[in-house]
Amino acid sequence: MSNELLTLAPLITVIVGAIAVLISDMVTPNRNHAPVAVALAALGATAALLISQGGSSASALGGSYVAGPFVAYLGLLGISIVAITLLIAPAYLAARNYPTAELAAILLFALAGAIILGAATDLVTLFVGLELMVIPGYVLAGYAKRDPLSTEGAVKYFLLGSFSSAILLFGIVVLWGAAGTASLNGIATALASGNASAGLAVALALITTGSAFKIAAVPFHYWTPDAYQGSPTPITGYLSVGPKVGAFVLLIKLFVIALAPLAALWIPVMVVLAAATMTLGNLVALTQSNVKRMLAYSSIAHTGYLMVGIVAAGAGEAAGVAGVLFYAAAYAFMNLGAFAFLTALQDRPGATTQLSDLAGLGRKHPRMAILAAIFLLSLTGIPPTAGFFAKTYVILAAVQAGGPATILAVIAVLNAAIAAFYYLRVIVYLFMRDPAEPAVQVAEGPMLRAGLLIAAIGTVALGLAPTPIIEAVIQALAT
């Protein structure tokens, strides 16, 4: 029993931390720093526990929860995402009279969901983890409750998210029935020996559709631009990273592990979805004049690149999953960094994020503009940044897998060139245009600066010295 508690300790710490945040807010209301401090302390404790658990894997809850290096990697990544969000959000929220404590608590609950998702070994636990991770997202999307855009985005996100959860759940149930077990490995064994049945086909179709909604793959992406644009900027940053990484864990568990024997069936679908996702995401991002919305569409394109890794993994390349995990870390740092930059520009309510607002920022705030340029170059995939190595990793996996994955790799790099156009256009405005009148204000509180700095260090370090993360990823997949 005590062993089981130890295994679950990180999860429990996160949940206790979330409750502590709420209590601290009740004890000292209207003190924004207290809940953030409590939340960061909880994150630190969780990180320490995850690191101490390290490489050894142990199971709990009757084997449906297995902690190990995979969970440790995802947990630490999730902690980084939540920590950066918590650093960049308070100033933005305070300027608009939105509470901070709720954000901290909600993010911690979502993190608990992500940890469960990573540790799940059966369909039920997997689904519970997924829902615990995404439901906080619906709340967050509607965080600016007096802003009609935010409410609209939240409603769309909630309705489509619920539909897709239902569809996914149907698929999971049918799969359970067809395979006769809820265990992910058990399903893989059962499918490998059994014959394909009509029920299995239905399950595959439903699961593919539901998952595609969750990762926002084209043509199931319609909720993202609205949900992302309506949400408060730092929350958009979180929404574009956290739930997306979680959804890819779902994909790894469902497709790469459980449905691996059916890879020949789902790979073609995934190839088409991936190609459509990155191409459409990029083409629409090209036409945006609002940077926040542009980043929303570009996050769709990044979904496509991540799917390249899933396809490679389906074709039997372990490097595919490794690539997805590395990409997730790189994407988290660079995308959160880009959103932290936008947050800094919106120091007062009503500040927009039009491209023209950024004109001449490089002259007025050179340090901020240089940081933004680093994030944008990384998102483009220019070396020596995290984004470059991440793209290289998934493309390498795709090239190894061969066949349709190789064609997908070529489509992915051509897409990177399209993406270069709109990312670099932001740099054009930052450095090559004359300052806008009135010049945009930049708010740089110490916390925001810390968040930006962490994101920037992550973005550069993962590009210059990717070896520690590569080794962590390989270790995470060893068991």
Add this chain to the structure above:
Amino acid sequence: MPILSLIIFAPLLGALGIAFLPSSRPSLVRFAALGISLITFALSLGMLLGIRGQSGEFAFSEQLSWIPSFGITYHLGVDGLSSALVVLTTLLSWICILASFGPIQTRVKEYFISFLILETGMLGVFLSLDLFLFYIFWEIVLVPMYLIIGIWGGADRIYATIKFVLYTLVGSLLMLVAILATAFSHQAATGSWTGAFDLLALRGTITDPTLQILGFAAFALAFAIKVPMFPFHTWLPDAHVQAPTAGSVILAGVLLKLGGYGFIRFAIPLFPDGAHLFAPLMIALSVIAIIYGALVAIVQTDLKKLIAYSSVSHMGFVTLGIFTFNQQGVDGAILQMLNHGLITSGLFLLVGIGYERTHDREIAKMGGWAVRTPVYAALFGFFLFASVGLPGLSGFAGEFLVLLGAFIANPMVAGASTLVMILAAVYLLYMYQRVFTGPLSPFLKGLGAKLTDVTPTEILTLAPLATLIVIFGVMPTLLTSSFAKSVETFLMSAISTVGQ
């Protein structure tokens, strides 16, 4: 002492140092940048002197493990070919920095930081022996050049700079896929990632015919865009016209050479079968570039654009020479790269000097310039004749050897290309006549006292180039002997394993 790392990273470290200098003291920034580039130049000369004492194909080798999971190493090395290009780069870098003292008056600090980072990128490309490392430097070159054209360029700079980046990026990204495919084929064949990205380990081991063809096609596209070969050259005139003078100089002097170097160092030795398959196409495109570039240059009305198109024509000789696969052709191609680097850089510097005074490059507005500024006109004439290929100046030897090589490979091709030597004389001399001879044009007369002759600083930027043009014109063997071993190795590795 890791001299190659020192050479590559001296400019980068200098750029970091300059970042901490105050923007309010531009002249301090200027001299700091000049000092750093001169130190780098001195280091590269030291490398050149030391290289003779070294044995093996590559001197001063450095190899450190970098990303061991994929066998990616930090592997540097220098041979005759790359040492010549390295010195060309370090030479042109300080010349460009000196030439930017006057023209660049806004955001001086950012400009010199960009320029020094650019230098690091270019040197890295010439010195990398690991494909992954090479690719990283190759891409790093893009960013500062993008900023230099986009921030300090002319009126249409943003269009030009985005076009430049997108063209280059499409080619290089496909090359990345080819690099990864090559590495993976090595891993699949040997069962280990060790050496999967190492040029020396990979050379001659790629036997898969599909990879030979597709790999070569992807590499060749990246390099062809950079050279640029017809029909991928359309970014070049825009970039040249919009770039500031130093940007044009470094673009013509070094960046285009990255393409030619890429063919000789990477594309052909790695994929000889693919190279031989594509050779007729490459030769045809080279000849088209030679003729087309010259014809288009004749009708240009903008001085800079005229020289940009002459670059397309001259660089056609480089690719033509490379794909003859014989010693004369390849010798000529490398000579042509180095000479074009010296001569065209000089011409762009001169156009820039003129632009500083007139703020115009319209040929039709000029005329009789020699009356007012005889030294300027004489210098322009000197570089112009070098560009035409006057015997005794360095431009002649390269083109002559390329044509000789082409004649051995295919007399028809050589004949067609030789005719262009006449066209080159036509467009350059016709331009010179319109700009410098005759009575002083009303436009130039209107400038009055502003139309001054070259300053001592400007002569300082041109003198090293002019001296080298004369030295290498009289004694081209100084160069050919220095890279003879590189050419020999190249020709060995370029032998196709099938056919022939």
